[in-house]
Structures are given as structure tokens and as C-alpha cells.
Amino acid sequence: MMQEPQHYLSQMVQELKPSGIRRFFDLAASIKGVISLGVGEPDFITPWSIREAAILSLEEGYTSYTANPGLLELREEISFYLNRRFGVKYNPVDQVIVTAGASQAIDLTFRAILNPGDEVLIIEPAFVSYAPLVTLAGGKPIPVSTHPSNGFKLTPEQIENAVTSRTKAILLCSPNNPTGTYLNKEELTKLAAVIQKHDLLVVSDEIYAELTYDEEYTSFASIEGMYERTILINGFSKGFAMTGWRLGFLAAPTPFTEQMVKILQYTTMCAPHMLQHGAIEALRNTYHEVESMRRSYRRRRNYIVQSLNNLGLDCHTPGGAFYVFPSIKSTGMTSEQFAEELLLAEKVAVVPGSAFGESGEGYVRCSYATSLEQLQEAVKRIEKFMNSLKLKETQAEEQYTNN
């Protein structure tokens, strides 16, 4: 006779909180006619020449395993790309690993660097996977809150205050999901000094590197003195509109990659062969499409930031990614309440900021990776919603005075 299911399950896994986005997804999916600003991926379909290259590779029978870190041809293209775009040099033979999405690259990294109890600083508001991945690798995620007053930019002091003798690494994500905040060269250089002082490793999630709108992107690995202690994570999902392909990569000094390849070898073998051919095409021939998508996002960002500010939902102008993170504090609601009521009343889906950590409370994440027509309609609906809130407020006041 078997015991209760819990008895057989890993304690650690049972204690993992389900993603705060999950509940919201179920609710939004159950309603018809929803305009979603809740999607964390491009609205573009992968450029045709990339798709065609993958189709061709299937036709030609590329269905075997590849080398564990991926096709050398692809790693060479990645190495060339990283050097050309960000000025960082990695040897394609032993410093670049192709992974099943940037998420796997982060997972490999934590598994390779963490000993039980090692602490990793997670800068919040943060992408929902980071902390669980640290936990699963036996480490301890330490949330570090950033502040809206400077557009959620991480400061050296915030790192100082969070560092302990057990701190092994810090995870940086710039441009950030969910805030869109971008850290430029100068800001990264200031952070580098503290990172050096406390001898931390840096896991730099640069998945949104192709999507910055006001300044040229600076990779953390290119900051002086940081190359040796940086694990650079990137991928094809956002910039090349290839989310469903699950293709990412990491680049790091050999002592790290050597260990990571072992994990990859024992867990997934390699990323799918035929899709890697698509990625080669992406890096070789489609950069103009990346640029045109970037221009399109930039317009939509400007449109949505100003529209929301005009409605009294304050938001900073995010330097990158495709999210805006407006404050909903003026409504007096929690971010969950706001998101839920907006969804039920006006059928616009946004993600409550609290899903991304405590410091996200009072904010919602709006993704503008959707057509301009949809954005225009969403703005109209949000305006209607905001007006109905004001109306309720006045009615309540009147009632109060009448009594």
C-alpha cells in the first residue's frame, strides 16, 4: 500500500512556489475577446529565411545528435556575432555552448557554480525563473529590491547591502524583464567595482540585448576586468523572434564551460540539430530583420509609455525589452486586484508586478509586443477602466458627504 503522494516527492520541489503568472494565465485564457498585454514574447513570427533553413535541414536529413555544445559551425557564428556586436571574444571550440533556450543556459550555470547554501543575488523585479533555478541547484536566492525612483536601476549600494560571506554570484538582466530597465556602460562599470571587491561571479542574462532603443548595448563581459568572472547568457528568442525554437547559448571562460558541458552531456545531449541550422541562418543573413523589428518595437514603446502616462499611470521610459512597468498606486489597488479587475471589466490582460517579486507590488507589466491596433484599443479600454474607477471614487465621496 502506497503512502501519501507527498511522501514520494522531493521536498525541495514541493516547496517551490508555482509561478504567479500561472493563475493569471488560467483566468485570461477563460475569457473571450481579451487583448493581451501579458505576452512575454515577440509578436513577430520567425523570419522566413530562418524557418526555411530549418525546413531544408530536415529535408536533407540532419536528424542526428550534434556535438554536446552544438554544431561547431553555429558556435563559430555565435563567437563571431558576440565579437562583432559586443566586442567580446570567445573561442568557439571550448567557450561557447548552445542550449535549449537561455533558460537552460542559466540552469547549467547555477548547477555548475553553486555549492549547497551558496547565495545568489537576484535583482527584483525579476524574471520568474531565476530564484527557482538557484534553489533547484542547491543555492539560496537572495532578492535585492530596486527602486522606481531611478527607474529600477540597480545601484552599487544595493549590492553592498545584500552581500554576505556566502554570496557566490549575482544575476544581472539588462534590459530587464519585467521593467525594461537598461543599464548602460557607465552604470555597469560602477557595479563592476563592487562585484570585484566582493569577488562575485556574474551571470549576465543578455537575452534582450538586441532590443535597446536609446543607447547601444553594452555586454557585461566587455566591462574592464569582468570577462573572467562573467557567464554571458544570450539566445535567439527575443531579438530574432525565435522563442518556440528553444535555442539559447552561453559564453564563458573555459574552466566554467568545461564543467557545464558535462552536465549538458548527461542531461540533454545537445540542442535539436535541425533547429541549429536555422540559428546559423539567423546569425548569417537576417540581421536587417532584427533591426526592422527593433524599430517597430521602439515606436510602440514610445506610443504606450506616453499613452499610459497621459492616463495617469506613471511609468518610466524603459531603455529596452518590450515591457513597460507602470505604477498603479494611484488607484489604491494591489497589482493583483488591478490586473484582475481590468481583465474582468475591460478584457485587457496585464501581469501583476507582484509576480516578479515584492518590489513589483504597485506595478503591472504591460508587454507592447502586439500590433499597434491592439495597443490603441488597449489604451482606450484602460482609459475607460480608469474613468470608471474615478467615477466610483466620486460616487463614494458623494455618498459620504450625503450621510
Place this chain on the structure above:
Amino acid sequence: MRLSGEELEVLSIVEENHRIPVEDIALMVNSSAEDVTAIIKKLEDEKVIVSYPALIDWSKVDGKENIVAMIDVKVQPKRGVGFDEVAERIYRFPEVTSLYLMSGAYDLSITIEGKSMSEIARFVSEKLSTIDNVISTTTHFMLKKYKHDGVIFGESNDKDRRMVVSP
């Protein structure tokens, strides 16, 4: 003429869809509605923006299906005016919807629209071939329009297949 970054941005937005309200274009380029209106006015005056036609799939409208033909024309250029004079004689015909000077095996490429095949045949034999300096013509009838001016005609398979909410 040299355009500023903002002007180029406005042009590119209008090229994609000229029905976006000026106020919204202003938001997109971080500018004011007045400035955007002025930019558009200037570009219209300079004939950079030539006109604002809608792209219509006439094949969907009963009784309005046009016959389209592309005609390759060999021409004897004329001293002093080259191909311009004969080109003008041709593009003045309203049934000619486009006209390009080409490199290669022939000189002018004409697109022509008509109600019927015989109408186009009549144009070629009576109007086009009889123009001085036109040496020869080759007419190709268009059977189906898949893509025009960067826009795909008919049902697109590119639907939004994303989940409503994702991290």
C-alpha cells in the same frame, strides 16, 4: 533631399499605414501632433509622399476583376531625350498602371490593366505598337496575385499562436 531621423521615422510609419492618426504618430516618434503634421505637409509638398492609395484586392469584388498584363517593350531611344519622350507617351494612357525603364533584354516594363483580354490586345496592337520608336512588345498576362507592394494577398497563415499570458 536629406531628411532628419524624425522625418524618416514618420515616413516609414506612414508608408506602412497612412491612416494612423497624427496624434498617435506623434506619440510613436516622441513629438507633437503639430510637428508631425508639419513634417507630413512638407513631405507632401516636396512630392516625397506622392499619394495615399489603398491596396485593394479587386479579385474579391464581383464584376471588378481586372485583367493585368506586363509588357516588355523594346524602344529606339531618341537623341537628346533618351527614353523619356517615348515613356511619357506611354504613361499618359490611364490603363498603364506602372512603367519602368529596365536594364537587360528590353527597355521599358509596363503594367497595364483592362476589363478583358481583348481590351489589352487592342491597346497593344493599336496604341503601343504604333508609337514611333517602339520596336517590339512581349505581353505576359498575370494569372494570380500573391504579393503586391510587400503585402501578401489572400488568407495569411501567420496567425497569433502565442499563449495569452507568458512570463
